[in-house]
Amino acid sequence: MKKLATITTIAAFAMAPAAFAGTGPAFADIDTNADGFLSVSEIQAVAPEVTEEEVAAYDADADSMLSEVEFEAWKMDQKKDSDTETETNSDY
Numbered sequence: 001m002k003k004l005a006t007i008t009t010i011a012a013f014a015m016a017p018a019a020f021a022g023t024g025p026a027f028a029d030i031d032t033n034a035d036g037f038l039s040v041s042e043i044q045a046v047a048p049e050v051t052e053e054e055v056a057a058y059d060a061d062a063d064s065m066l067s068e069v070e071f072e073a074w075k076m077d078q079k080k081d082s083d084t085e086t087e088t089n090s091d092y
């Protein structure tokens with residue numbers, strides 16, 4: 001039974017919406033047209049599960065794209081979220 005619980009925990013963690021947490025793709029790798037901003041379609045090319053709403057939540061200047069600063073803030077939040085899930089696991 002203990003082994004089964006461990007497998008379930010790993011599966012739940014793998015499905016956590018932390019597309020860019022930890023060693024995710026670099027800003028420059030996602031910015032395929034190299035204009036210095038990440039559009040929703042550029043982000044979805046590497047992380048199809050990311051929604052327009054999720055991008056908008058971190059789009060501080062509301063230009064519909066993420067600057068590197070905005071993107072870093074998003075990554076920090078995702079890292080924080082996944083750390084919390086690992087420690088408490090209370091969301092599942």
Ligand SMILES: [Ca+2]
Binds near residue numbers: 031033036037038
């Ligand atoms: Ca771009």
Ligand SMILES: [Ca+2]
Binds near residue numbers: 060
């Ligand atoms: Ca922006």
